[in-house]
Amino acid sequence: MIRTYELEHGGKTPLYEQLYRAIRQDLLTGAIAGGERLPSKRALAEHLSVSKITVETAYAQLLAEGYITARQRSGYYAEHLAPLAPAAAPAVQTAPAPALAEAAETPSAALFPFSVWARLMRAVLLEDRPALLESVPGAGVWALRCAIAAEFGRLRGMKIAPEQVFIGSGTEYFYNLLIQFLGRERRYGAELLGHRKLARVYAANDVAVCPLEMDGDGVLPQALRKSGAQVLHISPAHQYPTGAVMPIARRQQILRWLAEDEGRWVIEDDFDAEFRFSGLPIPPLQSMDPCGRVLYLNTFSKTLSPSLRISYLILPRQLLPRWQQTMGFYSCTVPSFEQFTLARFLSGGWFEKHLTRAKKYYRTVRERLLAQLAAPPCAGRFAVLGAGAGLHLLLRVRTALGDAQLAALLQQAGLEAELLSSFYLQAPPESARGCIVLHYADLSPETAGAALTRLCVLLPE
């Protein structure tokens, strides 16, 4: 007799995972005894009306974790769990194995045009077969380089040739390549406040980074000059986490600094620049640079999906021969399948449609949060900074509390947010105290609003 498991078709948990969990439960409780033969894959699949692959995957998972064993030409058998469990458990558990956790779709995931993407993937499988099986060219798939050049050019009003576009698996990957290209003996400067991973990548590469003082417009030119930095790593369109947008005057100052010495370079890290909610889009620093020494980076992780892992580098034309010579030996790190799919997604106008839809959604969330912050009990308790772009808000809390106490209150209120002081490349100044960095892309406005209200109640007057 084959056991029946209730599986939820079309639910949030994949079928194979539901089946895996159900059988594991029976194995752990002894409902399936040690040594018992499990039904064949085909029989169980027919019995449950699921595909054979679903049963195979569930069995493979149980096998991998040591719950069952396979005997050749005979099938799968339940392990005798009591005596064998310790040996099957891994000796060192570095991190909880998270992939089998119940997945709840975040708002940003729900925005992803999954059905269009899946349709394009199917089209790639049908139509691009020969190209899919070839080696990926080192710089990336030509169709994607063309599509990015066209789309980027159109969105940002720039003329980019496909040859200038390089595809890679994530911005951190490109940081590594840029360090190798520019040389680790150079002096690097970065905004005093920034992505903590940036500092970790530089440190892992044995490269020293000077933290550069900033004001509301971004890096201070005098601090930049004083530092002696030769390479400046910045996000002028939307500094993270302050949200500052570098105005044209400051951009020109930076470009003057760049022009003074041929050994100077700018890495323009432009992630999130697509999400501006007021005013016109700001042209990248690269488009204003007559020297050809601004290296431009952007990613589709924020605008599409973090599971996609596609970033791109746009190089000034005059650097192409040197890049080819020194970095051209590296293989491309992105599978061709994703590249062909993304090329179709861009060329077909889906990216632009998605961006419009996502911006509309994020603008609503942002406005609801801002309205809530302006109303009781929040009114007067927070000053909102850097609300012009990006997917986070910076809130200065009007409080005398230290950051350790504030962090405790955030946790008590259930507000998933970080403190600005944790983003400094060196010891944070007193002025950073009491600032909250609130990422709202994956918050529901209701939950965030309720947590903010709880925080206001908890905060001492």
Added chain:
Amino acid sequence: MIRTYELEHGGKTPLYEQLYRAIRQDLLTGAIAGGERLPSKRALAEHLSVSKITVETAYAQLLAEGYITARQRSGYYAEHLAPLAPAAAPAVQTAPAPALAEAAETPSAALFPFSVWARLMRAVLLEDRPALLESVPGAGVWALRCAIAAEFGRLRGMKIAPEQVFIGSGTEYFYNLLIQFLGRERRYGAELLGHRKLARVYAANDVAVCPLEMDGDGVLPQALRKSGAQVLHISPAHQYPTGAVMPIARRQQILRWLAEDEGRWVIEDDFDAEFRFSGLPIPPLQSMDPCGRVLYLNTFSKTLSPSLRISYLILPRQLLPRWQQTMGFYSCTVPSFEQFTLARFLSGGWFEKHLTRAKKYYRTVRERLLAQLAAPPCAGRFAVLGAGAGLHLLLRVRTALGDAQLAALLQQAGLEAELLSSFYLQAPPESARGCIVLHYADLSPETAGAALTRLCVLLPE
């Protein structure tokens, strides 16, 4: 009136590319005049009985290359090509843009079980949607780590926990991480003969690599000791390009060297080890190492498809906390979609089936080449070395010619092969002269055989 283009459905060239080429031809010849309005995407798609996406992609390509322009709410127009052509052409052409070239399916590509892979991709799209939209865990998708641990354990008779497996986009990517993990101040040693890219990655990372003398069994222990190297980078299962398999006695010598000093490490680069054609599989050095200082690398580029870009690192258990602490901040570089698909491919037994099929095919090619080499006119002209494993043969040509002359003859004979002397990390010794490295994975035996015959005719007696 809408022009009709003859498109080949199900052919080797994707439909959109055929359409793009056909329209481009009309634009270049003037069959479509400058300023002429192109048919709407929908109308052309209906007229040609192709999907709208096909037309969109073709138009996008033409747009990206400047052949046509888009006018809002009006459609697409042919450019006036004569005056505009020079401006539209990119100023710097680093490399020929190859993706639109006619793709011929290589034998190794034809072996790839495309229909199974496409079916699994569709299953992932249908069943794994929530997990697909989440961030990929830094170490990789749990299901794939489990599947690799299980599969690798079964094929190589080893007990690996999924926590020990890390997923990354290619072996070169992992070389970069391992240098960061072990430290660039250490002294590295590598086989005197090896992958030229290995040397380039180390050089790009400012790491000095000592070339280590070898004999037929691999690196010489006395050379290793004399070099003062602290990290040894080797491929004991199948040295590239000599094809040498390191015997157990030499392995034990290497492990004794490793055990003597806690600052010593081995990077075991095990690519191609799946393709052994005689004898039992050789257990990896890592499985024999009691010190826990062998870092194991392998890839699916050779066994599945070079466009897949999935490699994996297996770490000894005791290193996991340290890796997590120092390298754990890096995001995973492989899209989750490929990881879920590969996990199903491994768990479902498809990988093993594919490997059996591929080995059978490659064995046939190998045997035909060896037979040809043993028969006139080749008999007596070549000695075959390193024929035990991997997808290439090493042929010593019985000739007094220097390598420059030999290279010219290879080209004249149309034999796509390289000379062993070009693989040396330093100036090649006299003993390397006259050796050909012949990769046969992507050669048809007929073509290769004919080229070898031509070479024999060209070679002076």
